[in-house]
Structure formats: structure tokens, C-alpha cells
Amino acid sequence: MTKRQMAYLACTAAVVASGLGAAAPSADHLTVHRVSPGESIQKAVNSARPGDTVLLSPGTYHESVSVTVSNLTLRGSDARSTVIVPNTADKSGTCAKAGNGICVTGTERKPVTGVTVSSLTLSGFAKQGLWASGTDRLTVRDVTSQKNGQWGIAQERSVRGVFRHNIVRNNGDAGLFVSNTVDTEEGARDAKGTVISHNLVSGNRIGVTVRRLRNLSVDHNEATGNCTAVFVVGDENKPRVGALSVDHNYVHGNNKYCAKTPRLPFLQGSGIVLTGAEDTRVTKNRVEDNVGNSPLSGGIVLFKSFVGAQNRNNVIRDNVVLRNGAADLANRDTGKGNSFRGNRCAVSQPAGMC
Template sequence: MRRTFAASLGAVVAVAGLAAFTPAAGQASTIVTPSVERARVHVVKPGHSIQKAVNKARPGDVIQLKAGHYDGGVLVRKRLTIRGVGNKTVLRPGKKDHCAKAGQPGMGICVLGHAKHPVKDVTIKKLSVRNFKETGVLGYYTDRLTVEHVLAKKNGEYGIAEFRSTRGRFVHNWVERSGEHAGLYVGDIANARGTVVAGNHASGNAMGLLIRHARHVKVWGNSFVRNCTGITLVDDGQRGGQGNNAIWKNDVSKNNRVCKPHDPVPALHGTGILLFGGDHNTIKKNKVKWNRGKLPYSGGIVLFPGVPPQNRPAAHNLIKANHVRGNAPYDLVDKSGSRTNRFHGNHCKTSKPRGLC
């Protein structure tokens, strides 16, 4: 279990030392419209280069995409808005992958900063990212990255993900069939400073949402259904652990797909909300129903220790007022390695050990 969810960052670690990428010169396929307060709107037509518009734009500008198909692999290093007109604005793999030239191949849109200079106030909205080998929308060293009303479908690792980032907003997205890891991901940050995951729908993924080695994330009003696991919170053994996250009023139901183990992810099947370690998390007022499996950590809401070799217990977590019914083998499972977790007012029928309902 040492590498269970650990090192899923992959080559992202290399980004911090990269110099800014400068694409080959060429005429941008944009129409530039002056806007208020010096901001400009760059209109990009189907088949033309989003990257050229991004390179040409000044901080604060808007890249407006029409309905149609565009090449992905778009690299963003400045404050911008990239906005489509809905799911008919589609980014898919193309001939030029600008994220690859910055060390991040296989991304739809990559927003890449540095440890001392995060990219701030980037917004990605009203578009679709499909069929990318790695991740649909990736943020690395960002602050206030907003991803909203995005359809992320059939991407290889993650649908929408941010690493080492603060104050992100993932809202009203639809994430389907992200192959190896999770539909939505927040991780590798000691204090996410209230990153919000709200109003999203995630289905057909290995994990609907994965929070790994992160604190102070707020998750509410989402639908995590028909994944292998709905929500997974992981202490992967790194210094600082995982915790202080708030999970409330989510629908976490029928996450019964079968995901075979593959490095670095273990087998997953039939779990609603799963804590591998972590402390001071609040799991409150969620609907967790009909998650059924036969793995040691299958069930409704399940607490286990973190990954080896530290095996830190899941401790001081509050599990309160959840509607947890029809899960198997149990609605509530506490194998956390700690007696400090609190279970109060949950509506459930079965638990291990007995007496948690």
C-alpha cells in the first residue's frame, strides 16, 4: 500500500523547474475585440489555435471559443479566462501538444505555475475536454483556479485536477469515465485555503473524488454515483498528513463498479466514502446508499489507517447525521486504528463494530 495513491502526480513534479515555453511564431487565428478596463476578448473559431490566442493575450483577457472542435494541449501561465459556449465547444488531442513541451504531455488544458509564483485567477468554463491521455484540465501551483460547467469525458487519469494549489473552485462540472484515477482531484497542499468542490456530477470513474495529502477542502452538493468509489480521502504518509476537510450534503450512491488494482491504485469496488487515514475531517449530512462490495474497505462510510509504512490512524474525524442505508457489507465501518472518531446521529442499520448507528 505504500504507493497506493502515492506518486500519482507522476511527472508533474518536474514542472517547478521549467522555464516558460515560447511557441513558434505565427499569426493567431483570433478576432480581438476591445473590452472595458483594458481587458480584451479574443474570439477563436473552430479549427484555429487556442494557444496562439493565449500567447497573444494580456493578463486578464478572455479567450472566447465558438462551438466546434479545437486542438487541446493548451498551456496557460497567466491570468486569463478561456470560455466556450457549452458542451459543443470541444477540445480533443491534436497535432501540437504545448503542455508536452512544458513537461506535461497528454493534457487538455494545463495551468502551470511555480512554487513562489503560482498562476492566479485563471478561469476555464463552458467547454468540453475529451479523450486526453492524462488529464482534461490540470492545475499545478495555481491560486483561485476556477473550472466550471466543464464536461470532462474519457480522459486517461483525471478529469479535472489541481496539485499544490490554493483556493480552487471546481463547480457544476460533469466528469465521466476518467480511466485510471479520479474524476476530480485535489492534492499535495498543506493548506488548500478553502478549495471548493461543489455541484459536480462524477460517474464511471475509478474514484469520483480523490483528496490526497491535502487540508482545508470543502466538498458539498455533488453527485458521486456509479464509480468504483465515491469519495476517497488519503493520508499517503507524507509529512503533514490529510485532514480538516468538510464533506457534506453529497449524494454518494451505487458506486459499485469494479476497478482492478494497478500501480499505484489498489482494487476498488463498492465504497461510498473511504478514509485511508486523515484527521479532523467532517463527514456530515450526506446520502450514502447502495454501495456494495466484497473488499475489506467496501461499504457505506469506511475508516481505515493511512498507507504504509506510517499507517497513521484515521483520527478525530466526525461522522454525523448521514443517511447511510443499503450498503454492504456494512453501512458504517470503523477500522481506523483510533478510538477518537465520533459517530453521531447517522441513519443506518449495520455497522462494524456494532453500535455505530
């Protein structure tokens, strides 16, 4: 081997070694913070850095947890064995004071990005099981959120959320709730592809509420035992709610009775309801055995919002809608451009849509 070849190999080895040395700290930086019952989840979250995982051992944890660091994973062992419930003796921290279980919060100018919450149960909180605001790409999966006072899993002022394979049941209002904002009046926001998919929602007042948002999908969920299964809610503000899809959901037996509120009449027997929506596609859902006498009762219902906003240019197509009362398909609105075609149903209001 010539001196020139030996020098070249030595130089190459030095470059490779230098590259390996630079990569090592990045890999070493990712830390798993293990927490056992009796230890503080919040303390582990506070010590975590972006990319870290907080891993919860099986057991019951009595606390609320606030997450404000990006790219953090908070994971239990599984939803049956890892349970977070309120600590009635400790209301320190904004999340606990608000009555929530887990809070993932950023700001609109500086959102918390890439957080994942998975494989745990949230139960018995006065307000929300999980509350998110100012997030980007939040993922909530394999979470059970139950018996909370208001919403099971809720998000506002956020984009690109993913809610998959969750069980959300017996919450005071909506099981899954996504909204533009909850404290201001404004037009619909672009959710930038938020996904609500493959969840089981049962025993809630409303299974899934989509309020004043655009560009998202509600697909392959099962909704049963709620007062209303899926509610797409708009109003007079612009942009309007819409440009979204509700497809391939199994919506059946949502016959729980819920008393009227200042904003809504009593609810019972409502499958998929659109109020004040535009350009929404309701396709290939199976909607069966939702029966009631509310103005919103029926399989798939278009209803003018209670502030007068009409549904426009929505497509209800290729759904199986059977044994719903007072009708399988109901257009109780005067908005223009709404289309019903290719649906399998028996009774419609007005007649002739089946």
C-alpha cells in the same frame, strides 16, 4: 457668477475630465479574443493579457492549450457544443507532450492567479483533461471532462481553487483529483479553502480524490457509478490530511469493479473512505446502495492507510447511510477519537454505531 466661482467650476471640470481620461485605457485594455474551429486557441492565449477573455465558438478543436497568464478567462459557448480533443499529429508544447488537454501552470514562488476555465468539454486525452499546478484561485466550472486516461480535472501545489458544476465521467483514475504534490513525499498542504461543489462524477475509478491536503470542502456533489465515490487519502507524513469537510453529497450505486494496483486492493462498492485522516467532518451526506466485497467497501468507511497511518478525531454525523455492503458504517481502523453519531443506518462494523 463671480470670477472665483467660475474658476472653481473650471478647475473641477478639469479634474473630472482628467479622471475619466485615466480610467478609459484600463477599460479598453480588456480584450475578447474570439476563436473559431480551425483557428488556434493557443495563439489567442499567447496574445492575451491579464483580464482578457478567450472565447471559443461552437465546434471541435484539436489541440492542447497551455495557460500561464494570470486573470485570464478561457470560455466555450457551452460544454455540449465546444469540445477540445487531442491532436494526434502534433505533440508540440509541454502540455501536449504530457498528454493533457488544458494546462494551467505557474510556480510556487510565482503562481498563476485568477484563471477561469468554463463551458467546454475535454475528451480523450492520454493523461489529464485539465491539469493545474502552481495556481491561486483557479476556477473550473461548467466543464465536462471525460474519457481521459488518468484524471479528469486535477490540481496540485495550488490554493483557493474552485471546482463547481462540472461533469467528470469515465476517466481512468480520479474524476476530480486534488493533491499537495504528485512527485514528492511531504506532509499535507493548506489548500486555503479550496471548494469542490455541485459536480457530477460518474464512471471513474474514484470520483473525488483528496490527497494530503487540509482546509477544503467537498459538498453537494453527486457521485454514482464509480468504484469509489470519495477518497480522502493520508499517510505517515506530517502535517496529516484533514481539517476538511465532506458534507451534503449524494453518493449512490458506486459499484463499478476496479482491479487492484500496487498501492490499493481492488475497489468496488465504496461510498466515502477516509484513510490516515484527522479532524475531518463527514456530515449530512446521503450514501446509498454502494455494495462490494473489497476491504474498502461500505457506505462510510474508516480504514488505516496502507502505510499504517491511522484515522483520528474524525466526526461522522447526521448522515443517511442505507443498503450498503458489507456495512453502512465501517470503522476498520484502530485510531482514537473518531465519532459516529446521529446517523441513520442499518448495519455497522463493529456493531452498535447505528
